[in-house]
Amino acid sequence: MAPGKFRGLCPFYVGHLSAFGPFCNAYNYKPEYMHYARLTGAILLLLLSACRSTPSRQAALPTARNVILMIGDGMGTSQITAAMLTKGSPLAIEQFPVAGIQKPHAADELITDSAASATAFATGNKTVKGAIGVNARGEPLRNIIEEAEKQGYATGLVTTATVVHATPAAFFAHVPLRNQYEEIAQQLAGSGLDFFIGGGQQYFTKPSPNGKKSVYEQLLQQGYEIESYQNKLLSQLQPPPGTPFGYFTAEDQPEKASEGRTYLPDASRMAARFLQQSSTEGFFLMIEGAQIDWAGHDNDQDYLISEMLDFDRAVAAVLQFAERNQETLVIVTSDHETGGYSIQPGSSQDSLVAGFSTNYHTGTLLPVFAFGPGAAHFRGFYDNTDIYHRMRRALNWQE
Numbered sequence: 001m002a003p004g005k006f007r008g009l010c011p012f013y014v015g016h017l018s019a020f021g022p023f024c025n026a027y028n029y030k031p032e033y034m035h036y037a038r039l040t041g042a043i044l045l046l047l048l049s050a051c052r053s054t055p056s057r058q059a060a061l062p063t064a065r066n067v068i069l070m071i072g073d074g075m076g077t078s079q080i081t082a083a084m085l086t087k088g089s090p091l092a093i094e095q096f097p098v099a100g101i102q103k104p105h106a107a108d109e110l111i112t113d114s115a116a117s118a119t120a121f122a123t124g125n126k127t128v129k130g131a132i133g134v135n136a137r138g139e140p141l142r143n144i145i146e147e148a149e150k151q152g153y154a155t156g157l158v159t160t161a162t163v164v165h166a167t168p169a170a171f172f173a174h175v176p177l178r179n180q181y182e183e184i185a186q187q188l189a190g191s192g193l194d195f196f197i198g199g200g201q202q203y204f205t206k207p208s209p210n211g212k213k214s215v216y217e218q219l220l221q222q223g224y225e226i227e228s229y230q231n232k233l234l235s236q237l238q239p240p241p242g243t244p245f246g247y248f249t250a251e252d253q254p255e256k257a258s259e260g261r262t263y264l265p266d267a268s269r270m271a272a273r274f275l276q277q278s279s280t281e282g283f284f285l286m287i288e289g290a291q292i293d294w295a296g297h298d299n300d301q302d303y304l305i306s307e308m309l310d311f312d313r314a315v316a317a318v319l320q321f322a323e324r325n326q327e328t329l330v331i332v333t334s335d336h337e338t339g340g341y342s343i344q345p346g347s348s349q350d351s352l353v354a355g356f357s358t359n360y361h362t363g364t365l366l367p368v369f370a371f372g373p374g375a376a377h378f379r380g381f382y383d384n385t386d387i388y389h390r391m392r393r394a395l396n397w398q399e
């Protein structure tokens with residue numbers, strides 16, 4: 001770049017000769033021509049990089065039309081390392097250009113759970129463990145799906161747990177205790193959610209205690225198309241965009257990937273395409289790899305790695321969508337680490353020696369990976385509540 005053009009853009013530029021000349025003279029520096037040219041070149045590069053990080057440049061980050069938030073439940077950096085070593089080829093997240101670090105603690109305890117963490121992502125507020133979409137006093141908090149719905153966005157959730165489990169629930173429900181599954185199912189019916197795939201059919205088909213229709217019947221009445229693992233494979237379905245859609249993958253918890261569960265990558269791809277065609281405004285989609293956490297609770301490394309690789313296939317499917325779509329911000333992160341998992345001495349690439357320090361969650365910092373327009377918002381070191389604020393900033397929503 002010509003120095004003249006550069007000068008006009010950069011407020012720090014004061015002229016390389018006058019600014020650095022006195023410094024050189026003071027140290028009795030007598031530059032030869034080539035030396036001097038190299039020095040000025042280096043200074044220009046420094047000034048250019050200083051200009052690139054000015055706030056005005058930050059404000060001009062591209063805006064995302066769609067956001068896909070992918071949560072590896074219980075996924076710490078050791079879990080990612082184990083998947084990377086086992087896979088033998090790069091993980092999908094290795095293609096993400098931006099990485100950050102987030103702090104997962106809950107409002108009341110250092111060691112958090114999925115309920116408090118997902119509430120932080122969905123609402124931007126710290127809350128107590130076990131709380132879904134409510135603050136520490138039990139008061140409901142506005143969540144990103146409610147905001148998206150209000151603005152005409154399409155919204156969806158995909159999980160390998162039940163649809164009423166803590167992580168997805170925090171994106172549409174408001175209850176003080178995460179195990180209020182029937183109440184959470186009931187609140188899905190009023191959420192405006194356009195697309196959901198996960199287990200937990202039983203919480204929807206049960207007749208209501210007060211003689212009201214089951215949530216399943218209420219959803220049909222609201223115009224949803226609901227399908228079930230009992231009748232159809234997901235691959236047989238092509239839900240028409242614009243008609244809200246739900247698919248139950250199990251009566252209760254879906255099976256393990258190692259037992260034949262394969263739907264997460266297909267469901268993620270289907271969700272992104274469906275939501276893209278369902279709104280002209282944009283969409284918000286949350287995808288959860290839930291059973292990485294359960295493997296950590298079981299201290300079972302094989303289970304853990306197979307769930308990590310399944311989640312990686314879903315990340316790859318989403319990345320493929322986002323690369324083509326160009327308007328979608330993809331974020332991959334975790335709610336907490338589970339198991340205190342580590343790769344122990346004596347390990348080789350094809351034989352990892354597992355160490356677990358607990359059968360519960362740990363308080364370790366978590367990675368965040370971002371791809372697509374607005375990804376640069378996710379650089380740095382921040383609180384888990386900031387995921388919510390940074391998603392809104394990437395969407396250019398007013399605070």
Ligand SMILES: [Zn+2]
Pocket residue numbers: 074114293294297338361
């Ligand atoms: Zn857990």
